[in-house]
Amino acid sequence: MKIFYILFLIVFVGLSGCDDYFEIEPTNKISADALFASEEGVEAYMANLYYQAPIEDFNWHSWGLVSWGVSTFNFRENNAGSFPIIMTDEAVNSEYDNIALDPWSFFWWDDGYRFNKDINLLFDAIPGLSLDQEEKNKLYGEASFFRAYTYFELAKLYGGVPIITEVGDPNDESTLYIPRSTEKETWDFVLASLDTAIVYLGDDIAVNRRASKWVALALKSRVALHAASVAKYWSRAPLSGEAVNNELVGGMTEEDAQRYYEECISASEQLINSGLYSLYCPYPANPDEAAENYRQMFKDPALAPEEVIFIRGYTLQEHGHAFQLWAETNQTKESWPFGGRFNPIIELVDAYETYSDPGHSAPVITTADGDYYNYNGYDPSRNYLEFDNPLDIFADKDARLKASLILPMSEWKGQQIIIQGGIIKTDGSLIIEGAGQETVDGNTYYSFGAATENLHSGFLHAATHTRSGFLVRKFLSEDFHPKAIWASCTSDWIEIRYAEVLLNYMEAVAESGQGDIVEAANYLNAIRRRAGHTTDIALTLENVLRERRVELVFENKRYWDLIRRREHHTEFNNRDRHALVPVFDLRAMKYIFVRQKVTGSSTWTFPEHNYYKPIGGNTVNRLIQNPQY
Amino acid sequence: MRALNILYIAAGFLLIFSSCELLNYDGPDAQFHGAIVDEETGDTIPQDIIDGSVIDFIEQGFKVPATQVLIIKVDGTFRDNLMFSADYKMLPARGNFITPDTVNITLAPGDNTYDFQVRPYSRIKDVQLEIAEQGGDNYLLAKFKIDQLTDDPVKSIMLAVDKNPNVGRRFNEAFFERPVGSVVGPEEEQLLWILLSRFTEGDEYYIRIGALIDIPEAKYNWNNAIKLDPNTLPLP
Numbered sequence: 001m002k003i004f005y006i007l008f009l010i011v012f013v014g015l016s017g018c019d020d021y022f023e024i025e026p027t028n029k030i031s032a033d034a035l036f037a038s039e040e041g042v043e044a045y046m047a048n049l050y051y052q053a054p055i056e057d058f059n060w061h062s063w064g065l066v067s068w069g070v071s072t073f074n075f076r077e078n079n080a081g082s083f084p085i086i087m088t089d090e091a092v093n094s095e096y097d098n099i100a101l102d103p104w105s106f107f108w109w110d111d112g113y114r115f116n117k118d119i120n121l122l123f124d125a126i127p128g129l130s131l132d133q134e135e136k137n138k139l140y141g142e143a144s145f146f147r148a149y150t151y152f153e154l155a156k157l158y159g160g161v162p163i164i165t166e167v168g169d170p171n172d173e174s175t176l177y178i179p180r181s182t183e184k185e186t187w188d189f190v191l192a193s194l195d196t197a198i199v200y201l202g203d204d205i206a207v208n209r210r211a212s213k214w215v216a217l218a219l220k221s222r223v224a225l226h227a228a229s230v231a232k233y234w235s236r237a238p239l240s241g242e243a244v245n246n247e248l249v250g251g252m253t254e255e256d257a258q259r260y261y262e263e264c265i266s267a268s269e270q271l272i273n274s275g276l277y278s279l280y281c282p283y284p285a286n287p288d289e290a291a292e293n294y295r296q297m298f299k300d301p302a303l304a305p306e307e308v309i310f311i312r313g314y315t316l317q318e319h320g321h322a323f324q325l326w327a328e329t330n331q332t333k334e335s336w337p338f339g340g341r342f343n344p345i346i347e348l349v350d351a352y353e354t355y356s357d358p359g360h361s362a363p364v365i366t367t368a369d370g371d372y373y374n375y376n377g378y379d380p381s382r383n384y385l386e387f388d389n390p391l392d393i394f395a396d397k398d399a400r401l402k403a404s405l406i407l408p409m410s411e412w413k414g415q416q417i418i419i420q421g422g423i424i425k426t427d428g429s430l431i432i433e434g435a436g437q438e439t440v441d442g443n444t445y446y447s448f449g450a451a452t453e454n455l456h457s458g459f460l461h462a463a464t465h466t467r468s469g470f471l472v473r474k475f476l477s478e479d480f481h482p483k484a485i486w487a488s489c490t491s492d493w494i495e496i497r498y499a500e501v502l503l504n505y506m507e508a509v510a511e512s513g514q515g516d517i518v519e520a521a522n523y524l525n526a527i528r529r530r531a532g533h534t535t536d537i538a539l540t541l542e543n544v545l546r547e548r549r550v551e552l553v554f555e556n557k558r559y560w561d562l563i564r565r566r567e568h569h570t571e572f573n574n575r576d577r578h579a580l581v582p583v584f585d586l587r588a589m590k591y592i593f594v595r596q597k598v599t600g601s602s603t604w605t606f607p608e609h610n611y612y613k614p615i616g617g618n619t620v621n622r623l624i625q626n627p628q629y
Numbered sequence: 630m631r632a633l634n635i636l637y638i639a640a641g642f643l644l645i646f647s648s649c650e651l652l653n654y655d656g657p658d659a660q661f662h663g664a665i666v667d668e669e670t671g672d673t674i675p676q677d678i679i680d681g682s683v684i685d686f687i688e689q690g691f692k693v694p695a696t697q698v699l700i701i702k703v704d705g706t707f708r709d710n711l712m713f714s715a716d717y718k719m720l721p722a723r724g725n726f727i728t729p730d731t732v733n734i735t736l737a738p739g740d741n742t743y744d745f746q747v748r749p750y751s752r753i754k755d756v757q758l759e760i761a762e763q764g765g766d767n768y769l770l771a772k773f774k775i776d777q778l779t780d781d782p783v784k785s786i787m788l789a790v791d792k793n794p795n796v797g798r799r800f801n802e803a804f805f806e807r808p809v810g811s812v813v814g815p816e817e818e819q820l821l822w823i824l825l826s827r828f829t830e831g832d833e834y835y836i837r838i839g840a841l842i843d844i845p846e847a848k849y850n851w852n853n854a855i856k857l858d859p860n861t862l863p864l865p
Contacts, residue, residue, distance in 0.1 A: 235845075240846055574804065603799075619695065622693055625696070
């Protein structure tokens with residue numbers, strides 16, 4: 001008992017003399033002053049900023065902080081395959097298809113402002129750095145570029161946000177409680193930050209993994225188009241409430257839209273007219289060559305320095321991404337247990353043109369009556385078109401289809417990828433999306449096209465097998481072999497490429513009537529020529545939007561296109577997404593195709609208030625919340 | 630010795646906690662219910678259960694007032710049994726009626742009732758259901774009229790079917806939505822139909838017919854759900 005009293009006394013006396021004990025510098029961290037004192041320190045700090053920047057790459061996923069306790073960006077663990085392509089009309093996820101219904105998806109409030117603070121620390125540090133003025137200018141440009149990227153992401157998600165350009169002082173409330181700016185002021189701030197970046201950054205085009213004047217111009221083209229579209233189309237889904245009354249969301253006019261389109265046009269023109277960039281392999285000899293060129297560019301962006309403007313690269317395993325781990329077909333995923341998650345829907349395949357009818361979407365026709373809108377499943381009274389080879393039904397389609405998607409029975413990694421959903425037996429009975437077989441003339445025919453589940457890749461109603469009849473090919477590498485390490489894919493991500501700038505320009509011209517309509521049409525047809533088209537089409541908004549959808553497919557652009565043009569709620573209004581099911585008819589020994597709802601998928605409606613995401617922590621930060629949260 | 634230890638510990642706890650008082654807020658003590666009522670006819674206004682009209686309410690007296698939401702039920706009534714007695718500003722909003730003025734309501738402990746008198750955007754009337762045959766297929770055909778109470782065009786009309794009486798725009802087994810895009814007269818007959826093969830024989834179904842007026846954030850105006858009677862309406 002006595003020992004406790006003695007111990008207590010020792011501790012009490014021992015600590016009583018400590019008054020500045022807690023004020024020593026931590027020895028396991030580098031102070032800001034020390035970090036910015038050396039060139040290497042600055043480099044390390046910049047590398048961290050590039051890491052944190054909201055680049056919507058393979059590691060951008062929709063399950064944000066609130067849903068899952070993880071960040072939306074740079075998530076390198078098991079993200080359940082929640083890539084943004086499944087939140088659009090591009091693809092469904094074979095396992096989870098209700099991710100899109102969460103309004104907190106893409107949450108980036110806390111992380112966004114944390115990143116903003118790091119940028120502001122850099123702004124504070126630059127004047128005191130022991131670098132020459134030119135280097136300082138570059139850093140200043142780079143910091144402005146990051147600032148623009150940050151507020152672009154915030155404006156896309158939340159509308160008008162607090163513009164915080166200085167590190168807050170904990171003792172001064174006025175620096176901590178900064179109210180939201182209007183949506184218009186926020187967009188103008190992003191554009192102004194980019195203008196600063198354009199002035200101060202270097203113009204070396206070889207630097208495509210770091211910000212340059214050209215990267216900033218290309219980003220400005222994207223930002224201005226987004227702002228213009230919101231200004232123009234806000235009224236397609238108007239909201240009400242305090243945030244609207246204060247113009248924290250919406251509140252932009254037709255004049256604002258025209259001004260932003262003009263900004264998009266002028267930034268795009270500066271980049272295009274520099275002559276430094278061009279399309280990769282612009283004149284393919286035939287569609288097959290076009291398809292292979294296009295596919296190679298995404299497999300390895302380093303092949304196409306003339307087209308690639310800004311890259312996020314990956315080198316180390318465990319610090320890469322998981323795209324191919326989720327996308328690999330069931331037949332080629334080796335011992336890896338996942339794969340087959342991204343299932344492009346038939347509506348996307350329909351959007352691709354045919355070479356014989358340029359300028360129009362070409363829905364896949366499966367029956368003699370041509371009614372491609374009939375998704376009621378197999379109906380024996382209809383007259384189905386028959387094919388010896390399932391690929392024949394896509395024969396005349398735009399080369400980018402087979403470069404971006406794995407089509408049923410197409411080849412991947414030297415194997416035929418068996419995607420078959422059923423058989424019609426010789427007695428006329430149908431087995432669809434279920435196991436079954438029949439032996440005819442000594443050959444056994446299986447409903448899924450193969451005897452066991454590891455030998456085929458479709459319709460098993462397992463997460464590893466496609467439910468839509470298609471899988472993703474874009475970005476995949478035949479040299480990659482899945483192993484049990486998350487984020488072990490190291491293929492690079494093209495964040496901005498020249499084709500997107502051309503598409504931005506065309507859309508701004510078609511929407512606003514400003515700019516050079518002849519040049520814009522030339523750009524449209526140049527992109528199409530690269531895809532093997534030989535007939536020019538006119539510059540219409542419809543043509544531009546279809547081209548954009550097809551050219552930029554799976555590049556995480558479609559989600560924002562639906563948002564900025566306010567099309568998400570009309571595209572997803574009690575909407576089902578559909579599959580193309582190849583069925584082998586044993587009576588004719590030919591394939592037929594059935595258009596039907598993706599089995600197990602739910603009907604989606606996009607609520608209009610989801611055009612703006614809920615602001616985090618608004619009971620503490622005193623900000624006005626977005627409508628209906 | 631052990632008993633003494635326990636005594637010391639007990640005395641210690643007594644000393645430490647003697648200054649504590651129970652710090653907690655009172656629980657919800659008020660119930661609030663009522664209806665959204667058509668100011669002309671006195672009928673409640675049917676709603677959607679998912680994404681339907683709501684009542685925004687703000688409890689007064691907080692530094693950072695937060696808007697909360699009360700969902701209106703399919704039949705146009707609402708009820709919340711876990712409210713706090715306090716002063717509120719309330720506003721039925723984003724609904725299928727012309728947004729009224731904000732009302733100040735004081736909830737007393739216990740039962741409170743209030744009916745919001747509003748003017749609906751439109752009313753569905755004269756609904757007739759029949760079976761019609763077209764091209765070898767049988768359809769359930771709905772004929773009805775729309776009373777428009779604003780000058781805005783009708784955006785679309787919709788027929789929704791489900792086994793649950795809460796059937797609506799996003800709660801249905803099958804639906805048919807048709808764009809309209811113009812103002813319609815009160816005596817113009819509207820038609821909507823649905824394939825009879827979408828129904829399972831022997832099951833009970835509810836159907837509702839709605840009209841959506843082209844006003845920002847407007848919701849469908851519905852009729853009250855009609856129960857399909859397998860006896861009078863022979864299903865296949």
